[in-house]
Amino acid sequence: MADRGPPNPITNGIQAAVLEWIRSLDLELISLLLSRSWPMSILDISEPRWRPTEVxxxxxxxxxDRRQRLLRWDRRPPNEIFLEGFVPIVTRENPDWEETDLYGFSKNNHPSVFVSTTKTQRNKKKYVWTPRSANRGIVYQYEIYAPGGVDVNESLLHESPWPNQMEVAFPGGIQNIYIRSARELQDGRIQRIWRNPNFLDPGELEPIASSSRTPNVIWRIDHPDGGHKDPDVRSKRSTSSDDDLMYGGAGLVLTTNSCAPL
Incomplete structure (x- = not known):
């Protein structure tokens, strides 16, 4: 345990949350809520590990932390996400046991107060966890630079259900000011890159990588092209499906050569 650093580093914790009631909670209290169903095998050696301010x-x-690139796959378009941010499925102020259970959310992706993201995995090339269904229909890859959040692998150790996802979970969601861009894909082919004018730039970020042939569009409210969804997905959609693409058991890690540009 010593090489993991202190259990309570300086952290921005829940600063990114969309839900004001979560942002107003004491960090120790939200940590208790997250760990109510902690696996017995790590009960005495682990706890929720918040991303430190320096990662x-x-x-x-x-x-x-604001300069660590995170990604989220989602079928909702920029006209929703750039306006509202990533709002968790469960928003009420009295969530039940299951809805605040970090382990259960990571393992089963059930409706909760969390919003899931994945780290950009860098080892000479860039790698990214990608859902197997990303090449079907209209899908968005959102680029996020947000403070705080919980490092799932660091928290759950060997009990982390899907360690290759390198998940960072955000209780209370992610405000729109922390979302820099979105890549719109259709059947695996990039259509355009959306830039969020409301993004709060921390500075010193890598440029958004794109081909010279890819349209770069600055988003605005009710943009005529900013609401693209699959018609069949729109008709079948349920609230709980907003997280389907981020289920850790339904994806794999791909290099930039085998998926859409990062």
């Missing part, structure tokens, strides 16, 4: 990224470079 050692996957390329072993130390960065501020």
């Amino acid at each position: 050692t990224d996957t390329d072993n470079v130390v960065r501020m």
Whole structure:
């Protein structure tokens, strides 16, 4: 345990949350809520591990948490996400046991107060966890630079259900000011890159990578092209399906050569 660092580092915790009632909670209280169904095998050796303000990224470079690139796959378009941010499925102020259970959410992706993201995995090339269904229909890959959040692998150790996902979970969701861009894909082919004008830029970020042939669009409210969804997905959609693409058991890690540009 010593090489994991202190259990309570300086952290931005729940600063990114969309839900104001979660942002107003004491960090120790929200940590207790998250760990109510902790696996017995790690009960005495682990606890929720909040991302510190300075993180050692996957390329072993130390960065501020606001400069660590996170991604989220979602079928909802920029006209929703850039306006509202990533709002969790469960928003009420009295969530039940299951809806605040970090382990259960990570394992089963059930409706909860969490919003899931994945780290950009860097080892000479960039790698990213990608859902197997990302090449079907209209899908968005959102790029996020957010403070705080819970590092799932660091928290759950060997009990982490899907360690290759390198998940960072955000209780209370992610405000729109922490979302820099979105790649719109249709059947695996990139259609355009959306830039969020409301993004709060921490500075010193890598440029958004794109081909010279890919349209770069600055989003605005009710953009005529900013609401693209699959018609069949729209008709079948339920609230609980908003997280389907981020279920850890339904994806794998791909290089930039085998998926859409990162």
